Amino acid sequence: MGDSQYSFSLTTFSPSGKLVQIEYALMAVGAGQTSLGIKASNGVVIATEKKLPSILVDEASINKIQSLTPNIGVVYSGMGPDSRVLVRKSRKQAQTYQRLYQEPIPLSQLVRETAAVMQEFTQSGGVRPFGVSLLVAGFDDNGPQLYQVDPSGSYFSWKASAIGKNVSNAKTFLEKRYTDDMELEDAIHTAILTLKEGFEGQISGKNIEIGIIDDKRIFKVLTPAEVDDYLAEVE
């Protein structure tokens, strides 16, 4: 990772001023399974489709939503292995901060550092950009926050956002449904409804994953049984 023998970057400008590799990376993200996040007044919810390539795959072993610290969670759209590298690096950055200052890293700082890593891979020698966009959700002293980080390394704070396939429909749906005073429970229902919009097949606790963080500041991934309960409420 970055210790290659190439001294020149593989990501170079096109005549129109675009970095084509980043555009392609965004296309890889756009071909990935839909993920979304919604920030409520008292928490954040992130959710993703978990479509498995075959019924023989053990779905309990697949965790698309992971925690970076006890109060920060992340979901991705795009290439799973790339996201695992980023999760690993982010966790280390969070722990380094914790070790230095003996206090948990603020979400905006962790997002900034992760985005910096993603940017490095668009400029360093012999590497390619990450093929994932991340939705990072957390609750710290500045309240609940949701950030999106792109392969280019740019990051944005969102009230609600979607990434991956079907993004425009999902975002239109979210724009209609989002209210500033939404509570976490409403947000979870809205997240499920948004996923349902573009879902092919029968939605259940086994083929979606939901992660929530409330004002107790502990990020947790819901079990399939809990997801089924919310699905039943939405019906």
Next chain:
Amino acid sequence: MSITSYNGSALIAMVGKDCFAIASDRRLGVNFQTIACDFQRIFKIHDTLYIGLSGLATDVQTMHQRLQFRHKLYQLREERNMRPETFASLVSAILYEKRFGPYFCEPIIAGLNEDGTPFICTTDLIGAKQLSKDFVVSGTASESLYGACESMYKPDLGPDELFEVISQALLSSVDRDCISGWGGIVHVV
């Protein structure tokens, strides 16, 4: 002569009612010769956070520069001031980095938390933090400083009384130590 008593120093920090005071002597010496009576040992990190550094004068200055650098970067990145406990952890980490070739200084950190409660702590030269509820001392005169503080300190003093107590404790202790003294400075916040 021991390296920590080459320049001479005396420092105290005390907790009052919603306030703190930090005081130091002003002497800078080279062994037994006094060469300055206005040496600064207490530095402001931000409005409600001060650090006092005792020990070898060059390390006092370098530590201050390094800590100011780190705090300024923190302020720019996080768009807020560092809390006193966070700063104390940072000081401890920076000192421990040099575990096997340490800075010969023993800092005292004093500040007000966001809710207005005072915070003081000291560390040894390799970063072992020591929190305290009443007072902390550091420097070549530390033994007599401990004695003076122990007998003169009372909890929940207001800013004016705290100033009197900390000044008396400092002055009486440095008089018993030949390499510290030559004036004093007190900051009350």
